[in-house]
Amino acid sequence: MPLSASRIEEIHRSFSGQGLMGTFAACLDELDEGRAVISMPLSDRVTQQHGFFHGGTVGALADTACGYAALSMVPPGKAGLTAEYKINLISPADGDRLIAVGQVIKPGRMLMVCQGEVFVEKEGQRKKCAIALMTLFVMEGLSSI
Amino acid sequence: MPLSASRIEEIHRSFSGQGLMGTFAACLDELDEGRAVISMPLSDRVTQQHGFFHGGTVGALADTACGYAALSMVPPGKAGLTAEYKINLISPADGDRLIAVGQVIKPGRMLMVCQGEVFVEKEGQRKKCAIALMTLFVMEGLSSI
Amino acid sequence: MPLSASRIEEIHRSFSGQGLMGTFAACLDELDEGRAVISMPLSDRVTQQHGFFHGGTVGALADTACGYAALSMVPPGKAGLTAEYKINLISPADGDRLIAVGQVIKPGRMLMVCQGEVFVEKEGQRKKCAIALMTLFVMEGLSSI
């Protein structure tokens, strides 16, 4: 089911309200029901000691992509909360751009399970650098996302 | 075994070289063999949409504390690389200061397993907000940490 | 708060109803509010190819200890379901007896987070061989545990 225009707007507003995503200069590039793609450029604000994307940056981007993928399937009037995530860093995140793809693999009424993949781009070449699993908890009674 | 002064200096230099920790205004407050404590203040650079510390910030701080705890036990001339981490966010990170404690629970020649705990402080009250498990891989042949 | 006698009996009945625990010849040795200890002997039913406890056996025992630790805090009339678990195998499970200790570290109305530790005993010496984190989901409307 495609998302309504107002729901898309709400989710983009939530994304814009995340200070960390602003710091990352991250964009919510794609948003479909159960899927979100977020990308960000390399900058010296997000690196580890060798100048690559920090593992914590990679984890945060994967978590956020999964979170918005899940949020796209949370019914209006409810909210989603990350319960946990796990990430395997499979290659050094050495590149100029990071792209995280989050996908709901189990939409549930109370719990959603998402899978994340993170890619790093270097001189136009894209390489998978991380894979994640994340559990989101759907809560009642919050007025906003 | 206590760390040598030169090793402590090396590790602090590595920490200072992490752009992400600079962005977080994070400090490496304590460093012992197998244990590291890192703290950071709340700022609008690190939040989610409700103004709390972003889950990705919490994960990144836990990952980094575990990484430096492990690094303190890596022999000179070798390097450590995060293989994976998993974090459970057990309470909203609602507060003005975040403190991550990383501890090596299994020092190995090739793999180190660390446990992380993250606390949030609000008006002087400290509350545990996350718990993490992390696996670090010890690599040969890198000249620097 | 100590568990009532009837609740303890119910939980032991649930444990006895687990075919896998019977196969493991596992015992629910201790049960308190938020804590469970399960142990099992080595047998050729539970090994990997070198005759040690199989990593899957270690994981299953940790999962079960965490599950019953959580169940001890689930209100009557509700049920608990493992959402996910993660386990680090930190030493070979080489011994004649395996002991898993599960502990609730975050009791929630809807989610419980538990930590598990697994020990292996060899000739009376006890060694930690695994550490786990587990998330349990509290469900409405099941008549039994």
Place this chain on the structure above:
Amino acid sequence: MPLSASRIEEIHRSFSGQGLMGTFAACLDELDEGRAVISMPLSDRVTQQHGFFHGGTVGALADTACGYAALSMVPPGKAGLTAEYKINLISPADGDRLIAVGQVIKPGRMLMVCQGEVFVEKEGQRKKCAIALMTLFVMEGLSSI
């Protein structure tokens, strides 16, 4: 690269040597480079209290499928050891047959990362019931797998 006949035989011998897989009446149905499929029937030896496959059984089968997927890529003379795994149980494993598919997503010289999917079959209908991530450590100097 296809596996040699002698390597396939070695791996099947290792599988047969796992007491737990015998208890599960599990079969190594498929084995290719970087991929393994294992299946098992329901029996009262592997259940939880409602008669479904126990979550620990599901985890153990996923771990084993991932382990043999990785082992198929470990060079002769070296051995593989599970460092950790994480599993999300996304549906009750209610059925008469369990199938785990393990796949290497990052073959490394020292670490391999694998993804596992577990399906449950009920009256011929197959449903995904779990998803796993696993890290295997490649060790030197063991004479056998």
